[in-house]
Amino acid sequence: MKLTSKGRYAVMALVDLARFDNINPVSLRDISLRQGISLDYLEQIFSKLRKKEIVQSVRGTQGGYILNKKAKEIKLINIFEAVDEKVKTVQCKKESKKGCNGKAVKCLTHNLWDELENHINDFFDKKSLEDLVKDNSVRRV
C-alpha cells in the first residue's frame, strides 16, 4: 500500500499555494521551484484541480492559481478525489453482489478491506488544508 507521487504532489502544491495565497495568484513556476516538482507534471495536476473547482486559474502574465474555496473547506479527501488518487482496498466491484473470485458471495476478507477503506478515508475527511498550513507555521516558530 503506498501513496503515489501524484497525490503527494497535489497536497504539497496546495499547501504551498495556500500559504502564499493572499491577493495575488501563485504561478506554477514558483511552486515548481519551491517544492522541486516538475512544472509539466504540476500542470497536469492543476488541470484536474481546476476542473473539480478546488482552484481557479488566472491567465496571462502575472497569472497563476488561487484557491476557489476557503482553506478550511478543502478537505484532503476532496484533493485526492480530484486527482484520482482514490483509496482502493477491495478487489471486487462494490456495487456488484459477486465476490472478487467471481463467485456469488463476497470473499472471506471483503468486510475487512471495506473497514480498512473507511478507516483511511476518515483520516482524509478530517484534515483540511487549513490544518496543514497551520501545522506548518507552528513548526516554523
Place this chain on the structure above:
Amino acid sequence: MKLTSKGRYAVMALVDLARFDNINPVSLRDISLRQGISLDYLEQIFSKLRKKEIVQSVRGTQGGYILNKKAKEIKLINIFEAVDEKVKTVQCKKESKKGCNGKAVKCLTHNLWDELENHINDFFDKKSLEDLVKDNSVRRV
C-alpha cells in the same frame, strides 16, 4: 493508494487456513480451489509466511500448512510484514534528515504522511486472525 493482491491473498489464505486448522494440515491446493487463487502464487506467499514463522509446513502426502502461533497472536501487521506488503506514505528515507526533494529540511507534508502511516498501521495492529475468523463465522449464522 491501493492494496495489492499479494497482501489480500495472504490474509485471505490465512483466514481459510485458520478455519480448517484443527489437527490436520491444510494443503495449498485446497486453499487454491476454495479461494480461487493461483497455486503457484500461493506457494510464493507461503514460502514467505513460513520464513517469518507464521505458519509451519508439513511435507509429503496429506501434508500442508498449519499455523505456527495461536490465531489470536497473529496480527494483520505481522502478515503484511511477512509478505512485504508494507505501508509507505512518505517519499523520503525516514532515517535521513533530508527531505524528499533532496533539500536539507523535510517537506511541507512530511508530518502529514507520517501521521497517515501510523493511522493505517494502528488498524493492522489491532486486528488479529482470530477476529477475522470470528467475524466470518458470525456472518454464517
Place this chain on the structure above:
DNA sequence: ATAAACCTGACTAAAATAGTCAAGTATCTT
C-alpha cells in the same frame, strides 16, 4: 509586440505487480 503563464493531449521510460514455469525434494500410502 512580446513575454509570462496557463492549457491540452499524446507519448514514453521505468518500475511494480501478478503471476507462470520448471525442476526439484520430502514423506505418506500401498
Place this chain on the structure above:
DNA sequence: AAGATACTTGACTATTTTAGTCAGGTTTAT
C-alpha cells in the same frame, strides 16, 4: 519399492501503473 501428493526454490515474463516528458497551443498584462 513405487507412486502420488504436496512442499520448495528460483528464474522468468506479460501486463499495468506510475511518473513523468514533450510539443504545441491560447490568453493577457505590460
